[in-house]
Amino acid sequence: MNTGNKRPRRLTILGSTGSIGQNTLDVIEQLGGREEFEIAAVTGNDNIELLARQAQACGARLAVTASENQYEALKSALAGTGIAAAAGKEALLEAASMDADWVMAAIVGTAGLAPTLAAAERGADIALANKECLVSAGELFVRAVKEGGGRLIPVDSEHSAIFQALEDDQFHALERIILTASGGPFRTWNRDQMANVTAAVARAHPNWSMGLKISIGSASMFNKALEMIEAKHLFNVRPEQIEVIIHPQSVIHSMVGYTDGSVLAQLGCPDMRTAIGYALNYPTRPMLNVERLDFAKLARLDFEAPDEVRFPALRLARTALERGGLQGAIMNAAEEVAFQAFVESRVGFLDMAAIAEAVMDLMADAGSATTMSEVFAADAEARRRAGEIVLQKEKAA
């Protein structure tokens, strides 16, 4: 309960209209809503109707759409509400830089990097769903959060699980982290079967309901590739300490192995609100209205070794981890372009990893970044090269 002599916690949700964003607003509502929290800003992109509705429901001071040309639509949707409307990349940075104690970073892709950095530099605690920040900017991003003075709290279910199972004073005894992966809809498929799938088929995840990019990334296991790199930066582990295991039920969200042979796991129903609530309430656990695990109903948990031949994204992550430096940024940027081309039916499902790998090889000597502008430059260069390969593939088809 907010007693009145302490100001309510102030929150901002970057990417409020997405899957994580909507779940975040649900958690905020469950934990007291306007009684407990003030919302500085909510941001979205194309879904103006939802953004305006969210801003009104949570009483945000500012609503921002990333699309410049949606400004008038947002402004008129919020007319008379007292909620400020703004549009464009600069406005997004301003929203991220508002005075907030906690910022949910839930924009998808590297589009989220600059605003999340702005929030980190401003000193907010960062609840990080937007894993691409760590994949692209790695140490620079971690340092920005540290220098800003806020905490970096993972929201990705695997990393939240590890964060929960990893006790600070046990770090010296940490041996390995084990990321679980559902295996996605093509877990048992061969490459010939995968070659001709459409985005509509690839996005149908067996366990989790998520945004388009991460759903396709679960099918190709590119999402797990991003998570391996995310884990390296979050937990400061060596690449060989990061394992992946296929666990089709998605009940064990990930595990930590210690030097005494113990393995600690975090389990739950596949519902992102548990990880979001943990990030919002950390270090204490909130009371959440989410489904409880019923072990008798579950009856069994299965595991399989991952297959890096059918799912080359996992191998690419290993390469990126070995090469280090800008390889994560390059891998991610090239794959974002390839993903967009796949969604537009311009390239096939298997081309996504092939394009990322080709660009990584072309830019294998990119080295490391010491500034964010070097990260953005490598990102742009990887996008340009990936775009060229997409065109070549289209011509050849």
Ligand code: NAD
């Ligand atoms: P989503 O596609 O449902 O939502 C993305 C949000 O970003 C929306 O609010 C959208 O308006 C906004 N956005 C899109 N393009 C933008 C741009 N160019 N500029 C500014 N804003 C833009 O995505 P999601 O599934 O909620 O995922 C968000 C992030 O969280 C991703 O990085 C994803 O990998 C990560 N994540 C998601 C889940 C999940 O369950 N959905 C789980 C773990 C991690």
Ligand code: MG
């Ligand atoms: Mg995840």
